[in-house]
Amino acid sequence: xxxxxxxxxxxxxxxxxxxxxxxxxxxxxxxxxxxxxxxxxxxxxxxxxxxxxxxxxxxxxxxxxxxxxxxxxxxxxxxxxxxxxxxxxxxxxxxxxxxxxxxxxxxxxxxxxxxxxxxx
Numbered sequence: 001x002x003x004x005x006x007x008x009x010x011x012x013x014x015x016x017x018x019x020x021x022x023x024x025x026x027x028x029x030x031x032x033x034x035x036x037x038x039x040x041x042x043x044x045x046x047x048x049x050x051x052x053x054x055x056x057x058x059x060x061x062x063x064x065x066x067x068x069x070x071x072x073x074x075x076x077x078x079x080x081x082x083x084x085x086x087x088x089x090x091x092x093x094x095x096x097x098x099x100x101x102x103x104x105x106x107x108x109x110x111x112x113x114x115x116x117x118x119x120x
Contacts, residue, residue, distance in 0.1 A: 002030045002041055004042030005026060026043055026045055026084070027043075029064075029088070037067050037068075040065075040066075045061070046061040048061070056078065057078070058080040058083055060075055061075075062091060064095075068102055071091065073094065074087070075090065
């Protein structure tokens with residue numbers, strides 16, 4: 001679970017159900033973050049509601065602060081719960097890219113060589 005998760009509503013109330021849903025979806029993304037980055041990672045979730053003349057939009061914006069990068073994802077839909085789901089999927093993809101870019105290849109090689117040396 002991401003330790004520091006700030007949820008803020010802009011032009012809307014963030015009720016307990018919505019807060020729990022956002023914590024459940026965004027908070028469990030720490031399993032996609034490398035172990036050294038988990039300690040300092042924190043997320044800002046902004047839930048916005050905008051009412052235009054002929055369409056209502058709810059926007060979910062997540063800014064994930066990681067040690068070497070910041071990841072920002074935003075999505076607008078009619079339903080705020082759907083926006084949170086879509087943002088979660090986008091964040092998973094972005095975190096896979098982050099992990100591939102910032103992981104230590106020497107560690108991976110050492111683990112493979114250690115597994116090869118162990119008798120079966």
